[in-house]
Amino acid sequence: MENVEKINLNAKADKNSGFGTNSSSYGGRFINKDGKANVEKVGMHLFRRTSWYHTMIDMNTWRFMFIILSFYITINFVFAVIYYIIGIEHLDGITSTDSEVVKFGQAYFFSAQTFTTVGYGHISPTGFLTSALSAAEALMGLLSFAIATGLFFGRFSKPTAFLKFSENAIIAPYGSGTALMVRLSPFKNTNFTDAEAQMTLGMSIMENGIMANKFYQLDLELAQISALTLSWTLVHPITAESPLYQLTESDFQSIHGEILVFIKTFDDMFSTTVATRSSYTFDEVVYGAKFKPMYARSVDNSKTVLYLDKLNEFDFVPLP
Numbered sequence: 335m336e337n338v339e340k341i342n343l344n345a346k347a348d349k350n351s352g353f354g355t356n357s358s359s360y361g362g363r364f365i366n367k368d369g370k371a372n373v374e375k376v377g378m379h380l381f382r383r384t385s386w387y388h389t390m391i392d393m394n395t396w397r398f399m400f401i402i403l404s405f406y407i408t409i410n411f412v413f414a415v416i417y418y419i420i421g422i423e424h425l426d427g428i429t430s431t432d433s434e435v436v437k438f439g440q441a442y443f444f445s446a447q448t449f450t451t452v453g454y455g456h457i458s459p460t461g462f463l464t465s466a467l468s469a470a471e472a473l474m475g476l477l478s479f480a481i482a483t484g485l486f487f488g489r490f491s492k493p494t495a496f497l498k499f500s501e502n503a504i505i506a507p508y509g510s511g512t513a514l515m516v517r518l519s520p521f522k523n524t525n526f527t528d529a530e531a532q533m534t535l536g537m538s539i540m541e542n543g544i545m546a547n548k549f550y551q552l553d554l555e556l557a558q559i560s561a562l563t564l565s566w567t568l569v570h571p572i573t574a575e576s577p578l579y580q581l582t583e584s585d586f587q588s589i590h591g592e593i594l595v596f597i598k599t600f601d602d603m604f605s606t607t608v609a610t611r612s613s614y615t616f617d618e619v620v621y622g623a624k625f626k627p628m629y630a631r632s633v634d635n636s637k638t639v640l641y642l643d644k645l646n647e648f649d650f651v652p653l654p
Contacts, residue, residue: 427457
């Protein structure tokens with residue numbers, strides 16, 4: 335690999351990275367920007383390898399609401415069709431002189447009233463089949479709304495690390511040398527304490543004639559803080575012991591490497607520990623930059639203002 339000989343191979347490799355060492359079996363990055371592993375699971379039936387509960391909990395709000403609404407509309411449509419096939423005359427309250435479209439519409443709304451157990455009473459079932467179907471639909475409605483309620487509660491009560499990472503990592507001046515820096519910040523009204531950070535460098539290196547994944551623990555200037563209320567800049571000083579030592583801007587553009595960032599902190603709102611992660615490939619590292627300050631004193635000097643829109647802002651600066 336081009337310029338890979340400039341990697342400081344004397345740096346201590348991380349044996350407990352949790353990632354495989356066979357580089358030829360990997361495609362793309364190790365971790366996506368959203369923190370999820372860049373892994374696609376196949377070889378087993380979809381419904382066996384996928385947890386529908388976790389899928390519904392993790393999906394975005396609009397998609398979740400669309401699925402709930404679509405299920406509600408579809409299931410009532412199916413029952414309305416069955417009522418219509420059995421015979422509208424078995425639904426007491428529907429006028430026989432109405433058009434077929436109106437009759438089907440009234441059957442649909444009867445289904446919705448039965449499914450939700452509202453039961454306005456304007457239409458009622460007559461006959462064994464229709465009564466049995468409405469009883470089965472009422473039971474299905476109770477179970478469906480119980481599941482939907484559980485999903486809503488799970489989504490709202492799920493502990494989440496509401497932390498946002500900067501879009502880029504930077505190589506910035508630090509003391510008499512340079513350092514790799516990543517910035518993160520809480521973005522919701524949660525209180526984080528006892529925050530811990532870990533940064534790992536992963537790259538593909540030729541070893542014994544084959545390409546292998548190597549992982550190096552990057553020492554941080556400050557790996558733990560008592561309270562995470564403002565922005566936190568993770569700083570890895572690039573010293574002679576760092577695997578990034580002597581890498582130039584062109585090296586970051588030509589070497590395939592990825593910086594993995596892991597954050598664990600205590601959320602006192604949920605009284606539990608939450609975790610999140612992200613990663614930066616070498617082409618997402620800005621060489622020769624410095625983050626702009628993202629918090630300042632308020633005009634009346636009564637509080638500190640955190641400017642979340644400045645999380646990704648930096649200035650280009652010369653490096654020593």
